[in-house]
Amino acid sequence: MSTVKKDYVRPLDIKNGRVDMGHGAGGRAASQLIEELFLSAFDNEFLRQGNDGAVFAPPPLPAGARLVMATDGHVVSPLFFPGGDVGCLSVHGTVNDVAMSGAQPLYLSASFILEEGFPLSDLKRIVESMAAAAREAGVPIITGDTKVVERGKGDGVFISTTGLGVVAPGVDISGSNARAGDVILLSGTIGDHGVAVLSQRESLEFETSIESDTAALHTLVAAMLQAAPGGVRVLRDPTRGGLATTLNEIARQSCVGMVLEEHAIPVLGQVDAACELLGLDPLYIANEGKLISVCSPQAAAAVLAAMHAHPLGQAAVQIGVVTEDPHHFVQMNTRFGGRRVVDWLSGEQLPRIC
Amino acid sequence: MSTVKKDYVRPLDIKNGRVDMGHGAGGRAASQLIEELFLSAFDNEFLRQGNDGAVFAPPPLPAGARLVMATDGHVVSPLFFPGGDVGCLSVHGTVNDVAMSGAQPLYLSASFILEEGFPLSDLKRIVESMAAAAREAGVPIITGDTKVVERGKGDGVFISTTGLGVVAPGVDISGSNARAGDVILLSGTIGDHGVAVLSQRESLEFETSIESDTAALHTLVAAMLQAAPGGVRVLRDPTRGGLATTLNEIARQSCVGMVLEEHAIPVLGQVDAACELLGLDPLYIANEGKLISVCSPQAAAAVLAAMHAHPLGQAAVQIGVVTEDPHHFVQMNTRFGGRRVVDWLSGEQLPRIC
Secondary structure, three states, X not given: OOOOOOOOOOOOOOOOOEOOHHHHOOOHHHHHHHHHHHHHHHOXXXXXXXXXXXXXXXXXXXXXXXXXXXXXXXXXXXXXXXXXXXXXXXXXXXXXXXHOOOEEEEEEEEEEEEEOOOEHHHHHHHHHHHHHHHHHHOOOEEEEEEEEEXXXXXXXXXXXXXXXXXXXXXXXXXXXXXXXXXXXXXXXXXXHHHHHHHOOOHHHOOOOOOOOOOOOOHHHHHHHHHHOOOOEEEEEOOOXXXXXXXXXXXXXXXXXXXXXXXXXXXXXXHHHHHHHHHOOOHHHOOOOOXXXXXXXXXXXHHHHHHHHOOOOOOOOEEEXXXXXXXXXXXXXXXXXXXXXXXXXXXXXXXXXXX | OOOOOOOOOOOOOOOOOEOXXXXXXXXXXXXXXXXXXXHHHHOOOOHHHOOOOEEEOOOOOOOOOEEEEEEEEEOOOOOEEOOEEHHHHHHXXXXXXXXXXXXXXXXXXXXXXXXXXXEHHHHHHHHHHHHHHHHHHOOOEEEEEEEEEOOOOOOOXXXXXXXXXXXXXXXXXXXXXXXXXXXXXXXXXXXXXXXXXXXXXXXXXXXOOOOOOOOOOXXXXXXXXXXXXXXXXXEEOOOOOHHHHHHHHHHHHHOOEXXXXXXXXXXXXXXXXXXXXXXXXXXXXXXXXXOEEEEOOOXXXXXXXXXXXXXXXXXXXXXXXXXXXXXXXXXXXXXXXXXXXXXOOOOOOOOOOO
């Protein structure tokens, strides 16, 4: 992003203006869009370098520390939904992907693909939401890029973010670390994000007061790791595909089985009702501010206590245990006393949910 | 990207299959696409971790070394063009953005936004081109994400890549470092990429043997820095907006003027002819394998010699000098003995050229 101040005849008309192809062409219009809209919102010393990349001092890296890089594209539809928008989602999503390695996120980059004709006022709202989320998380957006595609070749705004973080020495979190006898924790209710987004879809608009749970989980992760050093083995945020798919991924990666307790899995009444109405299963619905953790049985109580003490983990619960199972099945003891297999999401239950 | 091997009933039908919404939903189909198409092409230990982010040991960081992060979205249309495609372009573009800080690029991430209905055979071709470019550059793609949008809400494939690199101690490259008296070098002919892409546009298909210059420039940069430690002040690749816009950006950032020699700027005959035909000016046309360098006058000869010795700098030339100019104008002595101002690109000369 070029950052040097220029003298423009007219500032951007944010109120009535729209994205045009010139905003992506790399000339004056592009430069003006970046300065007046992106730089003023994201304002930081790295972007102000005005070069093709952002140069920064390496973070403190004690012996045994590692780095982590994660990326996520955000194509949620609609762009604005109860509790958030594509802007804050694009920050939270990637901060969380970095945090799920047990890392402290440091910096983000952002790549925007804008559709010609998109209102600048909506773009400003999204960018300001991103900036606020980045500030709140303490993870600045230090470099970026903007492209524009013709009307009908995009869908308003797509945002791909990439995050860099540091994993402290001794922290070893991976989807492949679960062992039979471990405990499965969930940080709160499931399905809120997916239902909040669905409630705004034109084809199925319905009344609900459910808001997306979109949030940055890295401080929750830090509290959990501190509470039980070495005790947290797996962290994963159950986004696309929901809790069921994420647990199946972990079971497969770790070559274990899982047994869940249906009654223990928290679902808000309104989410349950909406799922009933739409014929959906909350186990497969995306979350954007929840995490699953697999912990050693010795560590579970301390980790759960740390979660309860954090604003984003107050409703944390144990939802099941890890078992030996050559088939790597995720099974669930139902409310009615039966047991069933909880399979992967196999279709396309909810497109463009994040 | 989830990476654990699963047993599928049927492998992907690459030959006749198409991207569907399920490939972006995070379930089985998404997992299969990632494993059979992305993982097999990008194959490396980081992706095989199978987690939301890639964890890696920090690079050697001697005292004074810094890191650099750069990101670029790629929306080129058409996706395939003479000399390249969106795949290799998305590697070269970001490797170059990292290299323009004087850095050694280390790792890339990739975020794919696919349009429903896109042929899997074309996707495979693009992914293999990316993988080959990453291998050739020695910069692996260590983490990624794939989303799918409905038919008519995207345009085949958009790829956003982010790169991480290391700037060696003592290297200080920035668009703000040019000083009056410095020399401006260009690594080769201009306009090749833009003309190659334009030649394939449906609206204006024309016959040419021009190929895109798309290439990774980091080894050229390393050779230049080694040839004249401290002598290279600015590096920039003239992509969107072309040579003219990039030089204006540098002039503005460094608060200097520039005087170019038109006769010294190399343009291939076929590029010149195509520009004539289309009413375009090669000075504003995008390049993807060229760089501009501003050097101290003492260093210029050594830097130029290093460029000539590199396959991507054989046609390198001095194209002008940096001057004092309170207006920060880029001017050009024309072939006809006059002098004119070379302004920023002001319109939208070439949308979706990269």
